[in-house]
Amino acid sequence: MAGVANIEFKGVCVEYGKYVRALTDVSFTVEKGEFVFFVGRTGSGKSTILKLLxxxxxxxxxxxLLDGLDVSNMPESDVPSLRRxxxxxxxxxxxxxxxxxxxxIGYAMRAVGKRRIEVRKAIEPxxxxxxxxxxxxxxxxxxSGGEQQRLAIARALINSPQLILADEPTGNLDADHSIEIITLLQELNQQGATVLVATHDLMVLEKFSQHRVITMEKGQISHA
Ligand SMILES: Nc1ncnc2c1ncn2[C@@H]1O[C@H](COP(=O)(O)OP(=O)(O)O)[C@@H](O)[C@H]1O
Ligand SMILES: [Mg+2]
Structure with missing residues (x-):
């Protein structure tokens, strides 16, 4: 599906309250099946970009826009299905x-009325x-930190999402575990998912330098 715009930000500004300007005029597109790193210092606006989606x-x-759908203005009642x-x-x-x-991982499945034993089976793979x-x-x-991170990723995978948003997924991990986590996200990408990763981990960027990088500085894209 290369060539299909999956995500499109057009002139996006975000203000938190009256005084904090988190994003200023941010525009970019990501195509279906891309793997993109959002890079920048703490406070540069990476998490805000993921939270807008x-x-x-x-x-x-x-x-x-996500698959042409205006996420920024959709009714509140559509948000749960968007997130699923x-x-x-x-x-x-x-x-x-x-x-x-x-x-x-299972509580979300239990919430829709599945039996405990069924859920446990479904979670094994x-x-x-x-x-x-x-x-x-x-x-x-x-x-361990690495196991908790993998569990958080596993929980994000229950509905076989076509879009994965990972915010500082190597935050507190050592080099080996960081590589393991990004490799896992890369595998999901190879299986077809679009993957956006916010990070300020320079080791990760160096190791996985084949991927697209969008650099943020003070709420703006400084390099894409
Ligand atoms: N809920 C919030 N309320 C007020 N300010 C916030 C909130 N979330 C983030 N900010 C501010 O917005 C800016 C961008 O934050 P963020 O998107 O979290 O950046 P990053 O993920 O790159 O560290 C920062 O100045 C941050 O302090
Ligand atoms: Mg952040």
């Missing part, structure tokens, strides 16, 4: 500490995909 943030000006179509890996993982690894099958019954607090 999942509609956690709305622009004060401009438009955000994407795999969101938040910066803080967002894991539930009192739920086991498999339950952290997802955990295998991120090399966590042996940790299914561990609690997040018993898992």
């Amino acid at each position: 999942s509609r956690e943030v709305q622009p004060t000006r401009g438009t955000v 179509r994407m795999g969101i890996v938040p910066q803080d993982f967002g894991l539930l500490p009192r739920k086991k690894a498999w339950e952290n 997802i955990l295998e995909n991120v090399n966590l099958a042996h940790r299914a019954d561990a609690f997040p607090t018993e898992m």
Whole structure:
């Protein structure tokens, strides 16, 4: 599907409250199946870009299109189904500490009325995909940073999303685990998903230099 614009930002501005201007006139397109790094210092606007796509943030000006659909102005009632179509890996993982690894992935499926045993079965291949099958019954607090990160990715994969948004996925990991995580995201990309990764990890950028990089500076694209 090369050549098809999957994501289009047109003149996007975001202000948080009266005084914080997080993005100024940001425009870019990403095609279906691309793998893109958003790079820049803390505060440069990387997370805001990802949050516009999942509609956690709305622009004060401009438009955000996903497959031609205006995400920035869609009714609130359409937002849950929008989010189900994407795999969101938040910066803080967002894991539930009192739920086991498999339950952290499964609660969304349970919520739609599936039986516990069914859910557990369905989750096995997802955990295998991120090399966590042996940790299914561990609690997040018993898992290493790398394992928690992989679990957060696994949870983002339950609906086989065609768009994956990963915010600082190597944030607190050592070099080996960082490479493992980006390699995993790369595999998902090779299976067809569009992948956007926000990072300020220079080692990762050097190692995976074949991918497109969009550099952010003070809320603007400084290099694309
Ligand atoms: N919820 C918020 N309320 C107020 N200011 C925010 C909020 N989220 C982000 N900001 C500010 O917006 C700017 C861009 O932040 P962010 O998109 O998180 O950048 P990055 O992910 O590159 O660190 C920063 O100045 C940040 O402090
Ligand atoms: Mg951020």
